[in-house]
Amino acid sequence: MLTTAPRGTRDILSPEVEKWQYLEEKIRQHCHRYAYSEIRTPIFEHTELFQRSVGETTDIVQKEMYTFQDRGDRWLTLRPEATASTVRAYLENKLYAQPQPVKLYYIGPMFRYDRPQAGRYRQFYQFGIEVIGSQDPAVDAEVILLAVHLFADLGLRDLEVQLNSIGCPQCRRAYRQELRSYLQGHLEELCSDCRTRYEQNPLRVLDCKEERCRKVAGEAPALSSYLCQECREHFELVQGYLQSLDVKYQLNPNLVRGLDYYTKTVFEIVSRELGAQAAICGGGRYDGLVEECGGQPTPGIGFALGMERLLMALEKGGSKLPGRAPLDVFLVALGSRAQGAALKLLYQMRQQNLRADKDYLGRSLKAQMKYADKKEARYVVILGEDELERNVVLIREMATGEQEEVPLEEAVEKILAELGGVTDGR
Numbered sequence: 515m516l517t518t519a520p521r522g523t524r525d526i527l528s529p530e531v532e533k534w535q536y537l538e539e540k541i542r543q544h545c546h547r548y549a550y551s552e553i554r555t556p557i558f559e560h561t562e563l564f565q566r567s568v569g570e571t572t573d574i575v576q577k578e579m580y581t582f583q584d585r586g587d588r589w590l591t592l593r594p595e596a597t598a599s600t601v602r603a604y605l606e607n608k609l610y611a612q613p614q615p616v617k618l619y620y621i622g623p624m625f626r627y628d629r630p631q632a633g634r635y636r637q638f639y640q641f642g643i644e645v646i647g648s649q650d651p652a653v654d655a656e657v658i659l660l661a662v663h664l665f666a667d668l669g670l671r672d673l674e675v676q677l678n679s680i681g682c683p684q685c686r687r688a689y690r691q692e693l694r695s696y697l698q699g700h701l702e703e704l705c706s707d708c709r710t711r712y713e714q715n716p717l718r719v720l721d722c723k724e725e726r727c728r729k730v731a732g733e734a735p736a737l738s739s740y741l742c743q744e745c746r747e748h749f750e751l752v753q754g755y756l757q758s759l760d761v762k763y764q765l766n767p768n769l770v771r772g773l774d775y776y777t778k779t780v781f782e783i784v785s786r787e788l789g790a791q792a793a794i795c796g797g798g799r800y801d802g803l804v805e806e807c808g809g810q811p812t813p814g815i816g817f818a819l820g821m822e823r824l825l826m827a828l829e830k831g832g833s834k835l836p837g838r839a840p841l842d843v844f845l846v847a848l849g850s851r852a853q854g855a856a857l858k859l860l861y862q863m864r865q866q867n868l869r870a871d872k873d874y875l876g877r878s879l880k881a882q883m884k885y886a887d888k889k890e891a892r893y894v895v896i897l898g899e900d901e902l903e904r905n906v907v908l909i910r911e912m913a914t915g916e917q918e919e920v921p922l923e924e925a926v927e928k929i930l931a932e933l934g935g936v937t938d939g940r
């Protein structure tokens with residue numbers, strides 16, 4: 515127990531963490547270009563926030579939340595997603611008083627108590643965006659485009675954008691009736707979860723992953739034929755914008771998404787590279803959520819993208835991602851008298867943005883060379899007592915084995931020149 519992380523959680527270490535840093539940097543660049551600013555919300559919130567927003571009858575609220583009581587008897591929940599938190603922050607920080615819409619993005623851990631498997635964790639990371647304060651269908655197109663543009667930039671192919679509109683509460687009310695009467699005739703064929711969903715929230719049956727439920731859902735009346743005029747026009751405009759942006763999409767009438775707050779546009783981006791956990795990104799409009807959380811009626815839309823799944827898809831697709839950063843210089847200091855000068859030289863190298871290190875275990879020359887090789891050092895600088903006496907160092911290029919003696923005070927400059935002086939940002 516002491517040396518095992520909780521089930522469904524894991525450590526992210528080098529050389530994997532370099533890939534995460536690369537992805538995060540790309541994400542930040544894209545959000546910057548599309549004029550989104552970052553929001554960092556707390557990792558836990560009042561339980562009620564998720565119950566109200568995600569919905570009492572959803573899988574997340576019923577089965578997947580990490581909920582606990584703190585020492586002050588407050589009910590708190592580790593966030594299972596960040597849209598509710600962002601809407602809470604929008605209200606609490608009076609972002610509605612700023613020019614609308616407010617465009618935000620986040621990257622951070624989410625928590626869901628679910629059965630762990632490949633691509634499904636109990637602590638996982640999401641990048642997400644939210645646009646609050648505009649119902650313009652052009653925003654729907656922008657939100658989808660940002661994800662598609664990011665994926666294209668990362669070299670991810672074999673993706674499919676699935677699109678649907680689940681309308682507003684008005685059009686859904688009529689549809690729910692229709693769906694319920696259809697499902698009534700097929701109750702025997704549904705899984706036990708879906709029989710409960712039939713009672714509480716029949717729309718959920720449409721996106722059950724069980725084969726037998728999918729069969730029933732496939733024959734169900736389509737929500738799209740129940741959309742009111744406003745919802746239909748909105749959806750047509752979204753599609754028109756996507757077409758003019760050359761964003762390819764598939765209409766999926768069974769896509770309803772697993773959270774209650776969605777209205778109108780919903781979408782998922784799935785990777786053909788990933789098996790069971792194919793959805794990399796999911797989102798949609800939530801025009802009733804701000805009001806549900808106690809604010810004025812305010813439209814909103816966003817998506818969340820699973821970072822682990824994005825990485826898996828990139829790796830399966832053969833994308834080249836950065837690995838462990840090599841050392842520019844490994845400094846071999848031999849003998850106790852050379853140590854002080856070595857520390858100073860190391861500091862000077864680092865001031866010049868060189869990635870430099872030395873031995874701290876009193877290894878022999880041979881062992882230090884071996885260590886430098888393992889760390890993929892491009893240069894080794896040797897400073898022994900003899901060199902110290904003569905105020906020089908020996909610089910060895912590891913790839914060629916070529917060595918050169920240079921004055922101590924010129925060592926940093928010499929290496930910078932050899933490396934082309936450009937080491938920053940690698």
Ligand code: AMP
Pocket residue numbers: 595626628633634635636638639640772793794795796797818819820821822823
């Ligand atoms: P959702 O909020 O359920 O729509 O999820 C949005 C995205 O987050 C999904 O498309 C996945 O990429 C990712 N995701 C959701 N749940 C998990 C999980 N348990 N483990 C890893 N990734 C997840």
